[in-house]
Amino acid sequence: MxxxxxxxxxxxxxxxxxxxxxxxxxxxxxxxxxxxxxxxxxxxxxxxxxxxxxxxxxxxxxxxxxxxxxxxxxxxxxxxxxxxxxxxxxxxxxxxxxxxxxxxxxxxxxxxxxxxxxxxxxxxxxxxxxxxxxxxxxxxxxxxxxxxxxxxxxxxxxxxxxxxxxxxxxxxxxxxxxxxxxxxxxxxxxxxxxxxxxxxxxxPATRERNIITSLDLDPNGQELFxxxxxxxxxxxxxxEVRYEEFQIEDAEYLLVAYGTSARVCQKSVQLAREEGIKLGLLRPITLFPFPSKRINELANRVKGMLSVEMSAGQMVEDVLLSVNGKVPVFHFGRMGGIVTTPEEVVECLKSKFIGG
Amino acid sequence: MAVVTGIKEIIKPENLVYKKTNIMTENILSYCPGCGHGTAHRILAEIIEEEGLQSEAIGVSPVGCSVLLYNYLDIDWQEAAHGRAPAVATAIKRLMPEKFVFTYQGDGDLAAIGTAETIHACNRGENIMIIFINNGIYGMTGGQMAPTTLPGMKSSTSPYGRDVKTMGNPLKMTDIVATLPGSYYVTRQSVHTPANVKKTKKAIRKAVRYQKLDKGTCLIEIVSNCPSGWKMTPVQSNKWMEENMFPYYPLGDLKTPVE
Amino acid sequence: MAKIKGSIVVNIEKCKGCEVCMVSCPTGTIAMAKEVNGKGYYYAFPANPELCIGCANCAMVCPDGVITVYKTKI
Missing domain, CATH: 3.40.50.970 (Thiamin diphosphate (ThDP)-binding fold, Pyr/PP domains)
Structure with a gap:
């Protein structure tokens, strides 16, 4: 339909x-x-x-x-x-x-x-x-x-x-x-x-009674659960891992961002590329399960990653765990209800990885 | 089964006048000797059997001594978080209006942590039955002061007696519920004597009938004992309950439908 | 005149010896045993079975549902 x-x-x-x-x-x-x-x-x-x-x-x-x-x-x-x-x-x-x-x-x-x-x-x-x-x-x-x-x-x-x-x-x-x-x-x-x-x-007479509970007083039973x-x-x-990639084929640097930040970061990728910086974006669609395997693979190909979130740095911890030390990972984000601008992201990327 | 019997010649199927309903499972109740919970469970189970409700009953058990209630009645059960049973039951009944839905809650669950859920479910007139066991104490955690603990009554968190100036007054939740437009039938009963058992059973049967007629919330408070928490023998505790609890929580109907 | 006679059966192992049945019995049929059950409770038993009238008061107040009641006219 x-x-x-x-x-x-x-x-x-x-x-x-x-x-x-x-x-x-x-x-x-x-x-x-x-x-x-x-x-x-x-x-x-x-x-x-x-x-x-x-x-x-x-x-x-x-x-x-x-x-x-x-x-x-x-x-x-x-x-x-x-x-x-x-x-x-x-x-x-x-x-x-x-x-x-x-x-x-x-x-x-x-x-x-x-x-x-x-x-x-x-x-x-x-x-x-x-x-x-x-x-x-x-x-x-x-x-x-x-x-x-x-x-x-x-x-x-x-x-x-x-x-x-x-x-x-x-x-x-x-x-x-x-x-x-x-x-x-x-x-x-x-x-x-x-x-x-x-x-x-x-x-019904045809089955045992159903009990919906989260209680098990038997430690062995609870551990089994x-x-x-x-x-x-x-x-x-x-x-069930789901994610979306944007211009990662030749990327030297990778942004990882979800939700609103991922929308901003698409523009950041475009701005960076206009300056000749080969930037890509990975957008996790599932945050649990986190696309750790894919991020770990990409860590073999890029020089660094920037986790962009409107927070003090939370998802960055999962990015760090996924990358497992292969390349540097930084966080950038605004807080207090401020939506990050694409330019800020590019500036941060340059200051962390490229200098200047 | 090890038994002791009276006159053997009388023990024939045709002479049977009372036996445990099959709605009660064979599990041994986890309650202390003489605790009113067991009697209240059995009456409820008898009504479920007599009214043919096993296949349509969905019970919501609380947090407290009766947390394991789902082990004792052979019907479908949901175990709610502390105090939340009326909210849980609200959704069950709204989504499955043809089922018989009830909660079974103690005083801490219903009248302290679950105050909001109780008041609002009753005020919305949710078409459910609430069984409220009031023994004036937190039994499960070892005898702490409850919202219904009497003035001057000793508990492990009011070891010198409940001082209403600093600890507040006992809350008569059933009286409050009776004032709400959504409640239909509100009564206070007990299960410590055969006569009271009969009255309570009658009250539960009424609530079942009202739910079938979509009348709104029915709340049955059962003033009960806590021999262990009160530090008395079961027989003493029932006497103490009559002398001390009943004057504060008088038995009888608080709200009866105009029929 | 027909006389009503009753008889009870007590499930010993489920009885917790709370004595609530004993005090609710109108005829003094029930007493507590001198020995304990497997859980250590002095269980209820029909000490004076001939007095039982099968009124079921004991069963109605028994929190643990351990009493079955029979009744007949003699």
Missing amino acids: KKELRLMKGNEAVAEAAIRAGVDGYFGYPITPQTEIIEYLMEANPAETTGMIVLQAESEIAAINMVYGGAACGKKVMTSSSSPGISLKQEGITYIAGAELPCLIVNVVRGGPGLGTIQPAQSDYFQATKGGGHGDYHLIVLAPASVQEMADFVDLSFELAFKYRNPVMMLSDGAIGQMMEKVYLSPQKERSKTIYDWATTGK NLKLIAKYNLIREN
């Missing part, structure tokens, strides 16, 4: 894509700069069309626990928030990871720490990719760099979430959430009628 072309904000695109993906339930709480998601859904009122439930919870904590409840029934459920709200959700997220439930959490990142700013930032990379809550776990983390990807990644997120029974975070930022771009929207999907054998749907999670994360590392 033909895709529909619309001009939308990233936040609106996520909301519309969720309806079209056949999502069963959205549970949210307002916070800038992502509130358009719940506003859009409330106005669209999909309960009348697809039957999708949209509920404004009393807090981010309640919203993520509603996601837990819905996901445990095998339903396609999601929530969205921005940095301070995502911090509140961490308790629920670790329980969801611990109970191996599929769901989508959208984080339209703003600057921090604390209440910080409402302007875009990429300072929640650690929180998103290294766990975020307590215990050994990972989310699958997708980083959209356009309104189109904010829409497309809804479907992809649920595909991965159900494939691995693992929560997925879409790590966007205030710039992509708020900007308007054209977006091709997929046709309406039917809501799934699948009843999963692990889900709590009421115990941790090992099972590690095996799952390794499988995800093996199968």
